[in-house]
Amino acid sequence: MPVNVPVDLRRCQVLGLVGTAFLAAGGETAGALPVRELLAPASPRAALGLVGAYFGLVLLIAAWLLLGRLVRAPDERPGPRELMAVLVVWSLPLLLAPPLFSRDVYSYLAQGAMADAHMDVYAHGPALLGGPLAAEVAPMWRDTAAPYGPVFVGVASALAKASRGELPAGLLGMRLVALLGVALMAAVLPRLARHSGADPVAALWLGALNPLVLLHLVAGAHNDAVMLGLLGLGLVAALGRRPLLGAVLVTLAALVKVPAVLGLAAIVVLRVRAGDRPARAVLTVLASAAATTVAATAVTGTGYGWIGALDTPVSSGNWALTSLLGGATETLLERLGSDLAPLAVPAWHALGVTAALALIGHIWLRLRPRPVYALGLSLAVVAALGPAIRPWYALWGLFLIAAAAPSASVRHRVAAVTGVLALATLPSGGPADAGQLVLAVSGGVLALVVLVQAHQTVRAPATGRPA
Numbered sequence: 214m215p216v217n218v219p220v221d222l223r224r225c226q227v228l229g230l231v232g233t234a235f236l237a238a239g240g241e242t243a244g245a246l247p248v249r250e251l252l253a254p255a256s257p258r259a260a261l262g263l264v265g266a267y268f269g270l271v272l273l274i275a276a277w278l279l280l281g282r283l284v285r286a287p288d289e290r291p292g293p294r295e296l297m298a299v300l301v302v303w304s305l306p307l308l309l310a311p312p313l314f315s316r317d318v319y320s321y322l323a324q325g326a327m328a329d330a331h332m333d334v335y336a337h338g339p340a341l342l343g344g345p346l347a348a349e350v351a352p353m354w355r356d357t358a359a360p361y362g363p364v365f366v367g368v369a370s371a372l373a374k375a376s377r378g379e380l381p382a383g384l385l386g387m388r389l390v391a392l393l394g395v396a397l398m399a400a401v402l403p404r405l406a407r408h409s410g411a412d413p414v415a416a417l418w419l420g421a422l423n424p425l426v427l428l429h430l431v432a433g434a435h436n437d438a439v440m441l442g443l444l445g446l447g448l449v450a451a452l453g454r455r456p457l458l459g460a461v462l463v464t465l466a467a468l469v470k471v472p473a474v475l476g477l478a479a480i481v482v483l484r485v486r487a488g489d490r491p492a493r494a495v496l497t498v499l500a501s502a503a504a505t506t507v508a509a510t511a512v513t514g515t516g517y518g519w520i521g522a523l524d525t526p527v528s529s530g531n532w533a534l535t536s537l538l539g540g541a542t543e544t545l546l547e548r549l550g551s552d553l554a555p556l557a558v559p560a561w562h563a564l565g566v567t568a569a570l571a572l573i574g575h576i577w578l579r580l581r582p583r584p585v586y587a588l589g590l591s592l593a594v595v596a597a598l599g600p601a602i603r604p605w606y607a608l609w610g611l612f613l614i615a616a617a618a619p620s621a622s623v624r625h626r627v628a629a630v631t632g633v634l635a636l637a638t639l640p641s642g643g644p645a646d647a648g649q650l651v652l653a654v655s656g657g658v659l660a661l662v663v664l665v666q667a668h669q670t671v672r673a674p675a676t677g678r679p680a
Contacts, residue, residue: 533600
């Protein structure tokens with residue numbers, strides 16, 4: 214840590230480091246552990262781990278919010294390099310921690326092993342692989358096809374070959390891939406902010422040091438990090454008058470996870486703004502995307518089955534706003550004796566898609582001069598109205614909204630949503646029972662008590678009152 218780091222920034226740095234250290238330590242008994250290491254939720258070690266993890270989580274959120282105050286301060290505000298250093302420090306304890314908040318990384322490894330063994334990941338679930346690796350996958354995903362594009366499946370296959378089926382090596386490899394994505398996100402955020410007329414420092418604070426990034430992209434090793442890193446890099450290239458390169462990079466992002474395909478709309482808008490005719494811009498971008506898709510598919514050898522597997526997230530086990538409304542409507546219709554009850558959930562899913570398309574069209578009509586911001590809002594709509602909602606899906610839109618938010622009030626609202634979503638998932642990634650909720654709340658309350666006491670201790674010398 215540089216000796217000239219301001220005192221307040223150092224305090225934020227240390228507070229966040231303590232938070233992620235408690236998170237990592239709590240995850241050793243309460244995280245998304247390998248099945249042979251799983252403890253009963255009611256066991257003393259698991260209970261202590263859950264309390265410790267939520268204690269650390271609240272400390273991390275507090276450190277992030279305090280850092281946000283420094284970013285808004287007119288004097289001695291940190292610069293991009295100082296914020297990058299904070300991100301590195303906060304991430305360190307999570308690098309060797311077990312997976313946290315989700316078991317998806319085990320699915321990635323199993324799908325990579327399947328691809329390496331020349332099994333069709335778009336026709337079969339990890340259950341076909343069998344063995345200890347498939348046993349690590351969450352039960353609801355063992356018989357479902359991979360919804361990821363050939364770029365990510367190719368990366369997962371290469372990791373499976375390199376790790377030779379060893380779980381610790383595979384987990385570390387997946388986390389390093391996610392870290393590369395986070396590094397790309399942090400690198401492009403200031404450039405996107407400058408192009409969008411926003412504050413680069415505020416963009417880094419909201420888009421890269423966000424607790425959701427640390428919890429779900431670093432600790433959870435989600436492939437959304439790679440998608441967002443490539444998407445941001447593609448937008449930077451297009452804004453720098455290299456639209457073809459931008460289209461290629463955005464397509465590669467979509468070949469990790471498909472929501473990034475919306476980024477091609479931003480590339481088209483940027484080409485038109487640079488003087489291209491709309492029809493020519495659309496055809497050029499689509500041709501670049503098609504060529505990239507064909508080339509990536511040929512290199513990875515996965516085929517085009519991923520297109521048919523895109524409905525994998527549409528599952529009764531997935532929480533979504535439209536699924537919740539559909540389930541409530543189905544129950545009501547059953548009580549009324551209606552034969553339409555089985556159609557309720559599909560109808561709400563269709564309504565959600567229709568509403569999302571309408572909102573996205575409205576966004577682009579109004580915000581076409583601001584393509585990065587329009588894209589961020591569009592991805593937020595997809596995450597909110599799609600067939601599955603996970604806390605890390607919020608990062609799809611948040612990343613670009615952070616880069617192009619038109620006002621501080623927008624950033625404040627996004628930060629509030631972040632704080633809520635950061636607390637929404639247990640470190641194990643599983644559903645919470647009443648006992649676990651009590652433990653989690655206890656850990657969070659304990660952290661608040663410590664923070665209040667520490668604040669009073671720091672203030673006392675300055676005000677002349679005894680501590």
